[in-house]
Amino acid sequence: MLAVIRILILGVFIVLVGIIGSLLLLLRPFHRDNTHVAARVFGSMHRILGTKLEIRVPASVQAGGPFVYVANHQNSWDIFTMSRSLRKGTVSIGKKSLKWIPFFGQIYWLSGNILIDRANSSRAHGTINTAVKAINEKQLSIWMFPEGTRSYGRGLLPFKTGAFHTAVQAGVPIVPVCMSSTHKKIKLNRWNNGKIIIEMLPPIATDTYSRESIRSLIAETYQLMHDKIEALDEELNREKAAE
Numbered sequence: 001m002l003a004v005i006r007i008l009i010l011g012v013f014i015v016l017v018g019i020i021g022s023l024l025l026l027l028r029p030f031h032r033d034n035t036h037v038a039a040r041v042f043g044s045m046h047r048i049l050g051t052k053l054e055i056r057v058p059a060s061v062q063a064g065g066p067f068v069y070v071a072n073h074q075n076s077w078d079i080f081t082m083s084r085s086l087r088k089g090t091v092s093i094g095k096k097s098l099k100w101i102p103f104f105g106q107i108y109w110l111s112g113n114i115l116i117d118r119a120n121s122s123r124a125h126g127t128i129n130t131a132v133k134a135i136n137e138k139q140l141s142i143w144m145f146p147e148g149t150r151s152y153g154r155g156l157l158p159f160k161t162g163a164f165h166t167a168v169q170a171g172v173p174i175v176p177v178c179m180s181s182t183h184k185k186i187k188l189n190r191w192n193n194g195k196i197i198i199e200m201l202p203p204i205a206t207d208t209y210s211r212e213s214i215r216s217l218i219a220e221t222y223q224l225m226h227d228k229i230e231a232l233d234e235e236l237n238r239e240k241a242a243e
Contacts, residue, residue, distance in 0.1 A: 004186035007165045009189035018103020030112035036088045043084025050193040055085045057200050066141040071177035073145035085198045092143040120209040135170040156226050173203030176225045180232040197232045
């Protein structure tokens with residue numbers, strides 16, 4: 001019964017926010033902070049899922065920017081959890097097809113996120129140039145999921161290169177965003193689904209890397225995120241055991 005109630009609440013929420021949000025966004029379409037506002041609204045629904053969020057942002061991230069944020073992508077619940085941590089002046093990169101999802105897609109597009117056509121390799125390649133232009137000309141940060149797909153409990157998947165080429169070409173740091181594991185930990189029929197920690201790591205400078213050494217940057221970032229996610233999971237397990 002609880003699961004049905006939650007699904008109904010989330011469904012009504014998406015419809016209402018889609019309609020009202022789209023109308024409001026028409027007043028300032030593609031504004032630099034639209035994505036932040038929309039993400040905060042969607043992220044507030046983590047409470048309906050029965051979770052608590054702890055978001056950790058180092059001072060170096062709070063005071064700096066623009067950045068290329070790279071985050072682990074676990075499942076469809078990320079839109080109600082991970083999104084809460086998205087900062088002002090940040091847009092994400094998503095599939096062009098997202099624009100046609102009823103209610104959500106219109107908000108995603110009007111928020112100013114960058115849409116790519118994965119079926120067209122030449123256009124997808126041009127996305128890096130589009131992102132670099134947004135960083136350099138508009139001072140926007142870019143949010144990307146370097147795994148390229150949801151992991152669904154398979155651990156941190158291998159990274160694709162797009163986010164890292166973007167950071168190197170734009171000359172901005174990478175900020176890893178690590179969320180503790182949520183796979184099979186959010187159960188809609190359970191009232192309390194525990195705490196989730198989202199932690200941003202200190203920025204990784206990219207000025208010493210080139211296109212030829214991009215694999216080293218990817219390996220460094222991957223290892224930092226892998227270790228941090230494991231540490232967050234261990235921290236939460238200790239807290240649960242101490243209860």
